[in-house]
Amino acid sequence: MKKIIYLQRVGDIEPGILIVLKKNLKWFFNKYGFKIVNLPNPLPLLESEYDSFKRQYDALKVKNRLIKYVKIKGYTRVLGVLDVDIFSKLLNFVFGVADLPKNKSFGSALISVTRLREDFYRRTENVTLFELRIHKEAIHELGHTFGLEHCTNFCVMKFSNDLEDTDQKPPKFCEECANRMAIFIDDFE
Numbered sequence: 001m002k003k004i005i006y007l008q009r010v011g012d013i014e015p016g017i018l019i020v021l022k023k024n025l026k027w028f029f030n031k032y033g034f035k036i037v038n039l040p041n042p043l044p045l046l047e048s049e050y051d052s053f054k055r056q057y058d059a060l061k062v063k064n065r066l067i068k069y070v071k072i073k074g075y076t077r078v079l080g081v082l083d084v085d086i087f088s089k090l091l092n093f094v095f096g097v098a099d100l101p102k103n104k105s106f107g108s109a110l111i112s113v114t115r116l117r118e119d120f121y122r123r124t125e126n127v128t129l130f131e132l133r134i135h136k137e138a139i140h141e142l143g144h145t146f147g148l149e150h151c152t153n154f155c156v157m158k159f160s161n162d163l164e165d166t167d168q169k170p171p172k173f174c175e176e177c178a179n180r181m182a183i184f185i186d187d188f189e
Helices: 015-032 059-073 127-145 163-168 175-188
Strands: 004-010 035-038 056-058 077-082 096-098 107-112
Touching: 004 015, 004 059, 015 035, 015 077, 015 127, 015 175, 056 059, 059 077, 059 096, 059 107, 077 127, 096 127, 107 127, 127 163
Parallel strands: 004 035, 004 077, 077 107
Antiparallel strands: 096 107
């Protein structure tokens, strides 16, 4: 099985965000033998995925369509990246969503960069911090696709209720999660 994580632009998002994310994820997932590939064509957002009352997109609807799209292509891991505000079920907003894998051969996740920006909160933009937040949330959601659940240790898999939680967690797995990831990857091959 090919060890590739595909990055899929969803909707209108600055391509440079995915270029930087690819570089950062390449550095992180290299130790697990994964290549990172940016897919060339964006997947459009649909009007049916938008909730006009909340003025947000339904993350699960977008992710479910992403799953159908990438399964046709035969991808093993995919991370959709979008720049709109998203919500999920009973949560007013989420930074991302992912499913624990039903099998090791496929996993999908989705992150939104919208609430990771300082200007969303009417604060002065900090590009370095923005890129680090995207990196952490991408690792977190991809971690779920490798069977990792939320963690209570000082770990990237710790759940983020707000932006401060994201800022406080490290851009890496704790020892327990790193061991679980290594076991998953060993079985993956």
